[in-house]
Amino acid sequence: MKKLVWPLLIVFFLAGGLFAILIGQVILPPEPRPESVAAISEKWTDSGHADSESESFVHWDEDEPPLVPENCAKCHSAYGYLDFLGEDGSEPGVVNAAANIGSVVTCTVCHNPTANQKDSAVFPSGVEFHDLGMTANCAECHQGRTSTITVENRTNGLPEDEVNEDLGFINTHYKIGAAVRYGTEVQIGYEYPDKSYAGFYEHVEDYQQCTDCHDAHSLEITASECAACHPTVSDLGDLRDIRVEETPDYDGDGDVTEGVFGELRTIHEKLYAAIQSYATQVAGESILYADQFPYWFIDTNGNGEADEGEVAFPNQYGSWTPRLVKATYNYHMVVEDPGNFMHNAKYLIQVMYDTLDDLSQVTTVDMSGLIRPE
Ligand code: HEC
Numbered sequence: 001m002k003k004l005v006w007p008l009l010i011v012f013f014l015a016g017g018l019f020a021i022l023i024g025q026v027i028l029p030p031e032p033r034p035e036s037v038a039a040i041s042e043k044w045t046d047s048g049h050a051d052s053e054s055e056s057f058v059h060w061d062e063d064e065p066p067l068v069p070e071n072c073a074k075c076h077s078a079y080g081y082l083d084f085l086g087e088d089g090s091e092p093g094v095v096n097a098a099a100n101i102g103s104v105v106t107c108t109v110c111h112n113p114t115a116n117q118k119d120s121a122v123f124p125s126g127v128e129f130h131d132l133g134m135t136a137n138c139a140e141c142h143q144g145r146t147s148t149i150t151v152e153n154r155t156n157g158l159p160e161d162e163v164n165e166d167l168g169f170i171n172t173h174y175k176i177g178a179a180v181r182y183g184t185e186v187q188i189g190y191e192y193p194d195k196s197y198a199g200f201y202e203h204v205e206d207y208q209q210c211t212d213c214h215d216a217h218s219l220e221i222t223a224s225e226c227a228a229c230h231p232t233v234s235d236l237g238d239l240r241d242i243r244v245e246e247t248p249d250y251d252g253d254g255d256v257t258e259g260v261f262g263e264l265r266t267i268h269e270k271l272y273a274a275i276q277s278y279a280t281q282v283a284g285e286s287i288l289y290a291d292q293f294p295y296w297f298i299d300t301n302g303n304g305e306a307d308e309g310e311v312a313f314p315n316q317y318g319s320w321t322p323r324l325v326k327a328t329y330n331y332h333m334v335v336e337d338p339g340n341f342m343h344n345a346k347y348l349i350q351v352m353y354d355t356l357d358d359l360s361q362v363t364t365v366d367m368s369g370l371i372r373p374e
């Protein structure tokens with residue numbers, strides 16, 4: 001009988017230990033809980049990165065041959081991005097060949113040896129940033145395609161207010177969140193000479209890099225995390241109401257409770273009015289803006305509104321002067337970052353303020369009450 005006690009005790013302890021491990025692992029997994037690949041895949045499937053019908057991924061389908069050209073493929077094709085990284089064995093840092101159509105921002109775009117190790121990105125201005133971790137990949141595709149230098153190269157030396165047939169609208173491109181985050185460090189806005197501008201918007205330490213705020217797979221923001229410090233937030237719709245006490249009344253409308261989004265929007269509206277006034281009074285042809293390529297059209301009836309028939313490719317605006325190229329560049333740049341109020345409101349308000357100031361030298365602009373961020 002006595003002989004059985006020890007083996008029984010050992011079996012008992014082993015079983016107990018195993019049970020404890022099971023509880024620890026399965027019933028109460030350690031924090032942070034790893035997400036299952038299935039859950040990650042589902043989130044990704046619902047995101048813009050997986051939207052195979054989007055213009056971003058079907059734009060070249062009807063081309064002959066149907067290929068995404070070298071200068072577009074880094075951001076519009078998974079094959080193009082792997083080529084850019086050098087994952088396909090080609091030279092890294094450039095797209096070496098036009099890419100096949102039919103891909104989206106797939107798992108392998110971000111999960112391959114090079115992308116996993118990637119830590120730096122070069123922006124269109126030529127500036128390179130390090131220590132970005134995996135968000136360096138986000139920066140490669142959300143950096144826009146232009147900078148102050150692009151605008152200067154096209155307009156330098158030309159008389160500011162003379163219509164010039166060689167000029168045209170400069171489109172910085174789309175979803176440029178990464179470039180806006182860095183402000184003057186990458187000069188995504190057209191920056192006027194002799195002015196100084198805000199750099200990277202630091203916000204707070206734990207919410208600085210893309211994936212601190214955006215889920216890497218669903219790309220969404222978790223509003224409850226923001227609510228920890230911004231008590232007015234209860235769902236995503238409230239993000240635009242965020243404002244901190246120190247924020248001045250930049251737009252001069254007397255409302256110091258609206259979100260910083262509201263400050264940005266009013267100044268953006270003032271900029272539109274100033275551009276319209278300049279076009280009519282100085283360039284000699286009325287202008288309007290619409291959310292359709294190539295964005296700037298002739299306001300044929302001069303009523304300031306986008307009417308039936310006016311927003312059409314053949315009616316695109318044509319009376320470009322250097323001053324108008326700069327102003328329209330900045331106006332559209334602000335539109336193309338839907339996260340503008342969060343990513344770097346100060347920088348964008350500075351850029352818009354200086355654009356208004358520049359237009360005010362030759363046309364009527366209402367700048368009363370406006371405050372330029374320090
Ligand atoms: C290879 C290029 C590429 C990379 C890398 C990339 N994106 Fe994107 N991203 C795109 C394109 C293209 C779209 C537009 C997709 C569409 O039109 O549906 C987009 C859309 C988005 C959107 C809008 C979401 C939506 O549902 O419309 C967000 C937010 C975003 N990306 C954030 C990120 C973040 C954060 C990272 C890094 C973790 C990242 N992106 C990496 C190309 C890229």
Ligand code: HEC
Binds near residue numbers: 055073140144145175
């Ligand atoms: C630096 C990355 C990058 C490069 C290079 C790039 N794009 Fe894009 N492009 C994007 C992103 C990000 C979007 C997502 C826009 C969206 O869904 O709103 C986009 C959107 C588009 C769209 C859809 C616009 C819309 O209104 O939905 C077209 C068309 C497009 N790009 C054409 C081009 C062409 C043509 C080239 C090459 C000459 C090019 N892109 C190069 C990043 C890039």
Ligand code: HEC
Binds near residue numbers: 034107216
């Ligand atoms: C735009 C870039 C991007 C794409 C596309 C992407 N991921 Fe990720 N993934 C990341 C980043 C960045 C992380 C690092 C964790 C984080 O910051 O959330 C990550 C983490 C992971 C992890 C580890 C999860 C964890 O909790 O540590 C897995 C697994 C994963 N991804 C699987 C996938 C799968 C499967 C797909 C395609 C369905 C995919 N990823 C697409 C960027 C991406």
Ligand code: HEC
Binds near residue numbers: 203208209239337
């Ligand atoms: C501090 C938080 C924060 C950080 C950091 C951040 N974003 Fe955002 N981003 C936002 C918010 C908030 C929005 C607006 C979302 C809304 O209005 O629903 C946004 C919007 C966007 C959009 C447009 C989404 C859409 O629906 O069209 C893109 C693209 C984007 N961010 C990319 C990036 C990239 C790339 C980075 C890193 C360089 C980054 N963001 C860093 C908070 C952040």
Ligand code: HEC
Binds near residue numbers: 342345
């Ligand atoms: C740990 C606290 C904390 C968290 C979490 C946090 N924020 Fe902030 N936020 C701040 C502080 C502090 C400021 C003021 C920083 C500054 O500009 O000097 C700020 C500023 C802002 C501003 C600019 C407000 C203004 O008046 O200019 C916006 C927009 C914003 N946060 C959005 C967000 C969003 C969106 C999230 C969630 C993704 C978030 N914040 C998460 C603390 C936080």
